[in-house]
Amino acid sequence: DAGITQSPRHKVTETGTPVTLRCHQTENHRYMYWYRQDPGHGLRLIHYSYGVKDTDKGEVSDGYSVSRSKTEDFLLTLESATSSQTSVYFCAISGTGMTDTQYFGPGTRLTVL
């Protein structure tokens, strides 16, 4: 498996609180992605990064922000968590980005009460 870790692996929080999820890679890959996975919806792209400080929105970006200050770290922040953001969050990385495969982290299960 590629060197990708996510933290925390599990989190329970309350509605309205801020939450930050961390993705850390040791592969020096340029591209990093945040997905959420929900039953019946598959994997949906939230935000992605194509370099340090270079990020862009995916298809379900509302309510989420990201930051990438170093190649190895990609942070996903829920400014004010809502119950609809209860999900499993996966980070992924890829090397060249174009026609390159993605390697996924182990996931973070987030529950918003």
Place this chain on the structure above:
Amino acid sequence: GQQVMQIPQYQHVQEGEDFTTYCNSSTTLSNIQWYKQRPGGHPVFLIQLVKSGEVKKQKRLTFQFGEAKKNSSLHITATQTTDVGTYFCAGQEGSNYKLTFGKGTLLTVNP
């Protein structure tokens, strides 16, 4: 925007039976990738198809990419309990480095 449809959503088979999942894109793809996710796990890359009409095999798994590069299929011959999981296709359009995932097909195998 690009949409990738995958059917069926669920498939239950007896061990030894064959299994096929199909993927259709609303747009022409530059390549299509297949991933497998075991229950409780994370998606793991299986294969990438790039050429029109391409067919690739991995042991009991056969992957096809349509002539128009808008559809693909994964066929498993003689399923085993180790094949259990969700199979996702993911399409890449042009030089866009984003992947659009299908919703996946959950395969369960009865021993």
